[in-house]
Amino acid sequence: MSNSFTKSDFPVFDAYKSLVYLDNSATQQKPAAVLERVEKYYREENANPLRGLYDLSVKATETYENAREAVRRFLGAESTKEIVFTRNATESLNLIAYSWGRANIKAGDEILVAISEHHSDLLPWQILTKETGAELKYLECDETGRYTADSLKAALTDRTKLFCIAQISNVFGRLNPIKVFADICHANGTLIVCDGAQSVPHTAVDVKSLGVDFLVFSGHKMLAPMGIGGLYGRKELLEKMPPFLYGGEMIDTVTRCGATYAELPHKFEAGTVNAGGAAGLHAAIDYITELGFDEIERRENELTALAFSEMKKIPHVNIIGADDADDHHGILTFTVDGVHPHDIAAIFDAENIAIRAGHHCAQPLHQFLQTPSTARMSLAFYNDEEDIQRFIGVLRTLRRKMGYDG
Amino acid sequence: MTDNFYGEVLTDHNLHPLHKHDLPTATCCHEGINSTCGDDIVLNLEIKDGIIVNGSFTGSGCAISQASADIMLELVIGRTPEEARHYKELFFKMIGGEITEDELEELEEAGALQNVAKMPARVKCALLGWRTMETLLDGEGGAQ
Incomplete structure (x- = not known):
């Protein structure tokens, strides 16, 4: 069996067809070869x-x-x-x-x-x-x-x-x-x-x-x-x-x-x-090694840049950290004004999009940033543009779902 | 899980809580924390002559924890501690997925949180206010 280096190498996406997996910093999915x-x-x-x-x-x-x-x-x-x-x-x-x-x-x-x-x-x-x-x-x-x-x-x-x-x-x-x-x-x-x-x-x-x-x-x-x-x-x-x-x-x-x-x-x-x-x-x-870090970084940086620029366009969404997508390496931690991160994660979950919410095992940092918790999407080379578009689509409607006007 | 589990009742109590304020007349108060989520509330009750005449909460947390505490206070203000405990029992039954139709009726707006029974990750959020009230009533409130 040869690798395609896309989602089709990963059996979990067969078992869970509608899954958008954006919690790669927590753990990655496993290819059939492994x-x-x-x-x-x-x-x-x-x-x-x-x-x-x-x-x-x-x-x-x-x-x-x-x-x-x-x-x-x-x-x-x-x-x-x-x-x-x-x-x-x-x-x-x-x-x-x-x-x-x-x-x-x-x-x-x-x-x-x-x-x-x-x-x-x-x-x-x-x-x-x-x-x-x-x-x-x-x-x-x-x-x-x-x-x-x-x-x-x-x-x-x-x-x-x-x-x-x-x-x-x-x-x-x-x-x-x-x-x-x-x-x-x-x-x-x-x-x-x-x-x-x-x-x-x-x-x-x-x-x-x-x-x-x-x-x-x-x-x-x-x-x-x-x-x-x-x-x-x-x-x-x-x-x-x-x-x-x-x-x-x-x-x-x-x-x-x-x-x-x-x-x-x-x-x-x-x-x-x-x-x-x-x-x-x-x-x-x-x-x-077969895929190569040049290709891994090219794909991950491209997806990070897409997600970053789309997130910046949505009012009330605040990205934690650098104001340059190149400094994020596939990790976009964010808050949404007036919406608790656990509610953010629950709304994404209802659309089969897996993201992380909480303090990401970094409580002293969150105390330092003066925010009790945040939401985080983190991607890998096997994510694709559609994953990002679905993530952005839900992020746009999030505040309305929580009863805000926009 | 359905798309709209954050129904109007829940979002309304979260965004416009009726009982989220300080309560200088409180006779007892207790802090409840969900350490994994960071939900952190202080529940205040004013108990006079065996009646919960007023109550409030302060703090922060997710919509489910905040709305649940607000709805709980709406139910128990004007009741005796025993009645409040009864509502707590019913609420726990509902979250445990074991409630009857009649009992659900009794819970009024708290029934809006019924779907939390299907969201294991959020059960703790929904129960925070209720657990805090239970501890409070077991202590000072129960002594009245």
């Missing part, structure tokens, strides 16, 4: 990887480790030792906070977090600083979601050990200049964690050229199954870090009173791993 790959793993290759000394287990191990190599190439890492499989970006961030954090952060240190971060890139640091007596500081953006090099420089002190920021914010959709920020951080002796959950599915990410120390991502936001994701970490850092979870598959030898731990990356992968998910992630990477 679903078939996961099924093939369980039908033909399933055994406990990294353990058995028989043919099937060797096959499972190969599938799993080939997926790791695919992720390494996809992210431009030097070695597969730098790629740790986790459940998702959230688990990856917790791994960093528990393992690197508890070994390196002490009272008096500072961790700087961008105010627009998702709760998953905030709570692990909030807990870590509370436990260690370190201080959690926030880097604030302007009202369009922009962080500048100057504001970062001003916020760093000689006690700042870590700076955490998403490459693309899940609320603003703005692409942050990670390379510039990484250089500033390193000149200050500060490490940088980059949350790639919203960027890795949509733009080519190369950890070497970005110069980041850690980068995390979720497979399910990039066509892969739920429950598989990853962490990139510089080898020198990962080597010095203690394990995160303890158990099987992550040990070298265990005695009554101690243990030595497996080599990277297995040190961080306790318990039976998600080989089926990794196979699906591998298929997702192949699918994305």
Whole structure:
């Protein structure tokens, strides 16, 4: 079966024919190629990887480790030792906070977090600083979601050990200049964690050229199954870090009173791993690579520009963030005067259009923006112009449906 | 779900609530929050000689939470706390999809929220005012 790189590759749109799916920042739909790959793993290759000394287990191990190599190439890492499989970006961030954090952060240190971060890139640091007596500081953006090099420089002190920021914010959709920020951080002796959950599915990410120390991502936001994701970490850092979870598959030898731990990356992968998910992630990477980021970005930018310009024409609709469609990367967060975001989402739902409403797991940002909640449409390359037209059509009638004159 | 579940009764109570204001004469008040939605209201009741003589709410939330609280107050003002609890029971039955025709009649305008029974994501919004009233009556109101 060859891919068409349109909705027809995605079985969910067969099952749910009238669906307009515009909640891609939350999770993406899965192409048949990914679903078939996961099924093939369980039908033909399933055994406990990294353990058995028989043919099937060797096959499972190969599938799993080939997926790791695919992720390494996809992210431009030097070695597969730098790629740790986790459940998702959230688990990856917790791994960093528990393992690197508890070994390196002490009272008096500072961790700087961008105010627009998702709760998953905030709570692990909030807990870590509370436990260690370190201080959690926030880097604030302007009202369009922009962080500048100057504001970062001003916020760093000689006690700042870590700076955490998403490459693309899940609320603003703005692409942050990670390379510039990484250089500033390193000149200050500060490490940088980059949350790639919203960027890795949509733009080519190369950890070497970005110069980041850690980068995390979720497979399910990039066509892969739920429950598989990853962490990139510089080898020198990962080597010095203690394990995160303890158990099987992550040990070298265990005695009554101690243990030595497996080599990277297995040190961080306790318990039976998600080989089926990794196979699906591998298929997702192949699918994305075959389509290419040039084409993905061309389609997504075109649809973003169309939605943006149509939304701007509708009175009482306010787009959060930059006033330029190019700064939104498929994410358009908005409010409608006088209509609560949950009512907005319900009206879209009645037309089979899926959007998100709420605080998008970024409550401190919404407090900063002084809006309790917002609505968000987020698209992917498999959306089409008709999806956008249907979205805009409903948005135009929304206030009238809520009893306003226009 | 039908296209027009935001009927006139609901949008009207949302846009032009009768009871959304401060109530300096209140004898008891309680805050109700739906943390996942951000709905946040304060319910005020003035209970005198075993009668809810006045009531109001303040705060913010979606149309369903706001209209539901407004309609609830319209029903319970002038009634005893016991009667208010009875309406609350009926309303919960309606949202649970278990109400009879006669009981629905009793709920008057609150019947406009019947369709919320088919919208699991919005049940909490519809119940917010009612739950808040229940807690309030269990506390100070119930002591009267």
